[in-house]
Amino acid sequence: MSSTVSQTGAVRVRPKEKFDFFNDARVRSAFYQLLTAGVFAWLVWYLVSNTAHNLEVRGMNTGFGFINNSAGFDTDFKLIDYTPGVGTYGRIFLIGALNTLFISALAIVFSSIFGFFVGVLRLSSNWLVSKVALAFVEIFRNTPLLIQIVFWYIGVFSLLPMVKQTLDLSLGAEMLLLNNRGLYLATPVAGDLFWLTPLALAVAAAGVVLLRRKARKLQEHTGQQSKTLLPSIALLVLLPGAAFFFTDMPLTWDVPTLQGFNFVGGTSVPPAFLALLVSLSIYHSAQIAEAVRAGVLSVNKGQTEAALSIGLKPGRVMSMVIIPQAMPAIVPPLISQWMNTVKNSSLAIAIGYSDVVSLFMQTALNQAGYAVEMVGMTMAFYMVISLSISGLLNIYNKRVQLVER
Amino acid sequence: MAFVKSEKTPDRPAPLSERSVTGWMRKNLFNSWFNSILTVGTLLLIYFIVKGIWDWGFADATFMAENRRECFDNSLTGACWAGVIDWLDNIFYGRYPRDQIWRIHYGGLMLVLWMAPLWMERVKGKVLIAAGVVVFYPFLSGYLFAGGDKGVFMQLMVTGAVVALIANTANMITGLLKQESLKGFLLRVSGQTIAPDKTQRNILLAITGCAFAAAFIWQMNWRVDAVPWTKWGGLFLTMVISGIGIASSLPGGIILALGRRSKLTVIRVLCVSFIEVFRSVPLITVLFMATTMFPLFMDEGFVLNKLTQVIIAVVLFNACYMAETVRAGLQAIPKGQYEGAHTIGLGYWRMMGLVIMPQALKHMIPNIVGSFIGLLKDTTLVSIIGLFDILGMLRSISKDVPWLGLHKEPLIFGAMLFFILCFLMSKYSRYLEVKLSAGNRH
Secondary structure, eight states, X not given: OOEEEOTTSOEEEOOOOOOOGGGOXXXXXXXXXXXXXXXHHHHHHHHHHHHHHHHHHHTOOOSGGGGGSBOOOOOSOXXXXXXXXXXXXXXXXXXXXXXXXXXXXXXXXXXXXXXXXHHHHHXXXXXXXXXXXXXHHHHHHSSOHHHHHHIIIIIIITSSOOGGGOEETTTTSSSEEEETTEEEEOEEEEOTTTTHHHHHHHHHHHHHHHHHHHHHHHHHHHOOOOOOHHHHHHHHHHHHHHHHHHTTOOEEEEOOEEETTEEESSEEEOHHHHHHHHHHHHHHHHHHHHHHHHHHHTSOHHHHHHXXXXXXXXXXXXXXXXXXXXXXXXXXXXXXXXXXHHHHGGGGGGTTOOOHIIIIIIIIHHHHOOHHHHHHHHHHHHHHHHHHHHHHHHHHHHHHHHHHO | OOOOXXXXXXXXXXXXXXXXXXXXXXXXXXXXXXXXXXXXXXXXXXXHHHHHHHIIIIISOBOSOSSHHHHHHHOSSSOBHHHHHHTHHHHHHBTOOGGGHHHHHHHHHHHHHHHGGGGOTTOOOHHHHHHHHHHHHHHHHHHHHHOSOOOXXXXXXXXXXXXXXXXXXHHHHHHHHHSOOHXXXXXXXXXXXXXXXXXXXXXXXXXXHHHHHHHHHHHHTOOOOOOOGGGBOXXXXXXXXXXXXHHHHHHHHHHHHHXXXXXXXXXXXXXXXXXXXXXXXXXXXXXXXXXXXHHHHSOTTOOOOHHHHHHHHHHHHHHHHHHHHHHHHHHTSOHHHHHHHHHTTOOHHHIIIIIIHHHHHHHTHHHHHHHXXXXXXXXXXXXXXXXXXXXXXXXXXXXXXXXXXXXXXXXXXXXXXXXXXXXXXXXXHHHHHHHHGGGGOO
């Protein structure tokens, strides 16, 4: 079809490209895809039919009807009401899921704060401090989390004094009690008109935001710096304080008291919860510290030098120049550590904290025996969580990129 | 007259503040009042921690005792290492029959012998050596550890492994002595160095065939007692699971990563969903699924032992993590490399194998080793579903009658063991990274 005129002027006809069925890229790609799809479909059919057959043979129950059945066992730690024998398996799932989310959220907060702190220590100009931080990071990163969890549980929180010799961490106020049955906290009980105090706090916070924004605008326009720290603190303390005081201090404490062999009142968390919280926080803070260090080091040294040379103080160099540039490098590994925290909280099963895996996928499964459904629900729960967290990460990445370019 | 110096002026020594110990200390420890306080505080902290550990773990500790009571009689505040020492065999080998432990040692030695050439500069054919280890070693060691009757397939694989190991060792020796490959050596000895390719190939095939036949006959009368997998345990079991995991997660991860970046939609979608599903759930749920649901998935009557189920779960799980690491490495390769490879006429597999993968993997060495370390640490999870790996063994010390309630010391011992292994691995990966990137530095 196509022809070219060569330099001698003779017309040369290029031979028509033969359609080679076996070597055509499109044919091949269609073939491989069909093959893969076929194999996959066969595999799914094989597994599903086997499972259905096996379930039938073994007389195992199927379907999601069990969610409304009542469960006959109790758990030692729950955030919502539940009575054994009345509460359903659906509620058990909810309790487990909430327990997982609760401990993960706490561990994420603690490990992020502590991880940033250790990461900064790692970068300290003080040789000794940075080496101690290094030792901390290496020790906790290079030992299995499961050993750490078991160690904290058996080696620390189970060896605490018995109920009779309870430790009082609040130095005699009996607000914070620790013994081998767990941690007992005094809980505030709100009285009449207490809602005014949080309201005042919210108003104060809004005021602080306004104040800072105004100060910033002033600085951007005129270069004048105004002090916002003291007025902010004053606002935050005085306004809610005044509200609290003038409503006759409507707050009482529900203090845990010893009755018989155990403490009653307040809030309590079992030792397994404490062990898991402490070990997750420490383990992940070591990982986060490394992420922070790598992020800060990824900022060019020239940035620090330039910032110092225009007269910024070291603290300001950190907060205004280094950290904003390091954040895009820190946040992705940080968020993936958060995801790992949620996943690793499933190791609770080793020490018997009632998270979704140990409560639903083990205890409930052993009781009711809907293996496929229960494992599926548990996995779906984790998938939803990690997909939402990675969605969060994507949003952040987009925003950072927009700001940058 | 020339006022040019004919010799170099000797370097002046660095100022005293730069090279003396006090100068260094002033600069790094006491350069401001805040840092001075920090240094003193840290020193105090270190003192108390080190002293506490020393007193508990060494000075007041009991190393020789019959049972826990004797430990308490000796000292109430010190560690009772006697329990750990008493259980050392169990910690390392589990309940493997004591008169058969040489098999584990042989297996370990064989692995060392097989892999040692990878670290020798003069030995050639490293990729082949590594491939040989991954393909053949599991069968040889598998037979050695499990024992019992060999099927035909197992006999063939064991023979192949023996031939490969002998060839590998011979290759190492020729490499060390003459710095040439075994192939070159054999051809030189038989005087066929300049013979046509076909003749050379035939000679080598004949030698391999003879060796194979000899080895086959040799291995026929090998007989070792069967040791059921339920007797495997301790560090040995941890090493088996994580070794298989490490050896197969990298190839699996590479395949999944290539699939994820494939242009074929069906393959890509399948790989992405596979990777994402496994990465978004905790390992313990995958292990539970493997042990409770795997029997449901298979044909009725098809029974797979728990260890195999666990290993399958560990391999799949880690392949998915490795896939993401490899993918990150692939993304770091500039487009020009792909285009260059296409230009010189390489097809997809050659381009990947010869140009892209070597660069991508080199980039990701620290992350790959990081994944291996993670795998090694995660292997402890199998103790939750009832295998007696190292953690399972450490925890059962406290249930042994003489050492009832001895929890802390075994766990600390296990943690130290893992720390040493993982720390060495990560340090080695740093060293490797520096060594391999030597060519890239400008």
